[in-house]
Amino acid sequence: MRLLLLFLVLLTLPVLAQTESEKANALFERAYQAHLERNPEEMSRLGMKRDYGKWTDRSDQFDQEELELTKKFLAELRQSVDPKKLDPQTRLSYDLFVRESQQDIEAFPYRYHNYPVNQMFGIHAEIPTFMANVHSVGSLDDARAYLSRLHGIKPMLAQVRQGLVERERRGILPPRFVFARVLEDCNNILTGAPFEGDGVNVFYGDFEQKVKKLELDEPIRKELLAEARQALLEDVGPAYRDLIALLEQQQARADDRDGAWKLPDGDKFYAWALRRTTTTEMTADEIHNLGLAEVERIHGEMRAIMKKVGFKGTLSEFFTFMREDPRFYYPNTDEGRQQYLSDATAIVNRMKGRLDELFITKPKADMLVKRVEPFRERSAGKAFYETPALDGSRPGYYYANLYNMADMPRYQMEALAFHEGIPGHHMQLSLAQELTGIPKFRKFLHPTAYIEGWGLYCEQLPKEIGFYQDPYSDFGRLAMELFRACRLVVDTGIHSRHWTRQQGIDYYLKNTPNSPGECVKMVERHIVMPSQATAYKVGMIKILELREQARQRQGDKFDLRKFHEVVLTNGPVPLDTLQKLVEEQLP
Known part of the structure; x- marks a missing residue:
């Protein structure tokens, strides 16, 4: 009789665990839908036509209601779900839901610490x-x-x-x-x-x-x-x-006055912004010093390319040469712009043909290269990515800003296309939308260090399979990485060390080959988006670190495709969560 009872108890255990997981996943879905139904613009972006003629409310009352909704679902989750009874995937969802909710609650006092009408994304x-x-x-x-x-x-x-x-x-x-x-x-x-x-x-x-x-x-x-x-x-x-x-x-x-320090509780706000952006506990000083070290390292790699192409002179003189030699630039004409779009599309298409060497799961949605619209191109960023519609009615877009062709050198074309398009943000964000078996809220999380760290990692990745054959193009890859290293220095300089706009511009002009116009735009971006630009290098360094650790653990068994599968098929996650996933799934 005891054996029979024990057998019956054991039979019920998986049911109880599954029931708890089902309960949690149902709550995640209700919470996601409750927020989504209040956001007509997001529904439209997802290809849904509910409330298709409306805009999302932008009142403070709406923000207050969103906060209460977040608190309500977080409290319900904690009261009704025992995390110890969840299966591993649902436990991960539980932890991410709690973390995201807590961050939204922490962010609420800073809801006015931004500039909704700005030159980047106003x-x-x-x-x-x-x-x-x-x-x-x-x-x-x-x-x-x-x-x-x-x-x-x-x-x-x-x-x-x-x-x-x-x-x-x-x-x-x-x-x-x-x-x-x-x-x-x-x-x-x-x-x-x-x-x-x-x-x-x-x-x-x-x-x-x-x-x-x-x-x-x-x-x-x-x-x-x-x-x-x-x-x-x-x-x-x-x-x-x-x-x-x-x-x-x-x-x-x-x-x-340019820095976040000028805002109410500005230093406290910036420290919080760095934590949220990098998903780490790194301080402004640590990030600043990391940037200085990376700038020095990349300068060393650039000197090796100078030697390879036979350039005689200093690195600064090489930067001037790369800025000014017309061979590196398209004509600032409609024909030049069209040629840029055609060449960028060709780079993307060549990469599409090599994806099986690097990835197991690939997105179904297509991606097109598109010019930033004329009405906003003067103020918009250099390049960015827009996700496809969930229903496939709209492809993903890699936007290139062709307002001034001097800001879009030929030697950066490969790296830029790999970052914004394939295998960068399109592989990452389009694939996240298509994932099955995880709650919807996880598909649309946006931990910036993970998102942008992957993009920067994907600038380097194609070099491992034979891209960047032209040494000037490889210099362009390094130039873009250098730009991101400088961001660590300048962002913290402006927002923590009271640098002026001009100090930031001067730092870029001295340490990078980028055009004066691009340096100005970048500093002005730092100013209206405190902390955001620190995500790229912090995220890339962590992904490379996790990859090397997995390679050392697994030795000859290490498969780069499987590493990318772990990184991409769990959806967007904070860096510490990514580390746990890699360690668990690639022991």
């Missing part, structure tokens, strides 16, 4: 970008939802203005240089018919092209276009002009 420029690239129009309902969003820009930007006023009340204003950049963008958005200026407005042109492709009776098409003109003149135009007026007023009150 809402003023994100609106037309979102409408052009995310809001697809495949039906009459979709077209009407587009119009609804045009009408909704006015109340949405009113919320943005309220937030800017509240920030100024708290002593938070961007440095003076930001205003000239964003005001130019805003004015560019209000050019072209039905506004003044040549050509067609960015919104109207996009909507007109999308509506043309629909099978509609001509009177309905004309009605839609007439309403678009009305929405632009009565809602979009006034909304942007009100924003411009406020920005001009704030510009007159702004100063030239």
Whole structure:
């Protein structure tokens, strides 16, 4: 009888454990859906057409409600789920959910410590970008939802203005240089018919092209276009002009202090931002010193390439040569820009053909190379990646900023395409979206050191299978890594050591071959995105360290493809979590 009872107890144990895991996963799904349903823009990015005509709320009340929702689900998880009874994958989800929730709660007091209208990713420029690239129009309902969003820009930007006023009340204003950049963008958005200026407005042109492709009776098409003109003149135009007026007023009150130290509790905020960005406990001083050491190391590797190509002179003179010799640059013409896009696409395609040598699981979604739109290219970053829609209706995009071709040298093309595209962010983020067997919230986590560390690691990875045959291209790879090492120095210099904008620019010009324009843009990026730029080198160094440790543990059994499988198929994770996964799965 005892044996029978013991047998029955043993039979029930897996059921109990599975039940606990099912309970946890159901809660993760409810929490994810609860937040998602409050974010129409994110639903659109995922290819969903629920609340397709709405914008996400940008009020402080909305932020307060989001905080309470986060606290509610965290408390429910802790009260209703015993982590000791979870299977390993669900226990990992539990730990990540708790960590992410706690970080969101810790972040709440700093919700105003940012500049929502900035030259890098400001809402003023994100609106037309979102409408052009995310809001697809495949039906009459979709077209009407587009119009609804045009009408909704006015109340949405009113919320943005309220937030800017509240920030100024708290002593938070961007440095003076930001205003000239964003005001130019805003004015560019209000050019072209039905506004003044040549050509067609960015919104109207996009909507007109999308509506043309629909099978509609001509009177309905004309009605839609007439309403678009009305929405632009009565809602979009006034909304942007009100924003411009406020920005001009704030510009007159702004100063030239650049660092996060100027914000309320600025030093405390920056220390928190570094912890969240790097997913480590590294201090500003430790990060600064790491950057200095990496700059010195990479300079040494660059001198070896100087010797290889037979250049006579100092490293500084070699930098000048790389900046100024016309052979390294495309013409600053439409033909030059088109050639850049074609050549970048060819690099991506060559890499696609070699992926089986490096990866086991590969994403299904395609990726295209695309030029940053003219209305935002002067202020936007050098290059970036946009994830595909979940349903496959939109591919991933590697965006190249071709405003000034002097900022996009030929010798950096390979490294840039590998970072932003394949095998970099597309392999990583597209694959994360396609993963099965993990809760949805894990697919869309964004631990910056993991995300950008992988991108930088993927600049180096192709060299191991024969890319970068041209020594100048290999120099370009090192130049991009050097730029990221300098970021460790300059970010901490500006935000912790009270460096000025000009000090940061001078450091880049002295220590990198990058163009003056690119150095200025990078420093201005540091200023509006404290800590973000430290993620790249910190993450890359950790991934390389984990790879070498796994190689030493496994010896001849080590398979680089399996290492990449562990790194990519658990979804985005903090660096300490990644270390545990690699140690457990590659013993």
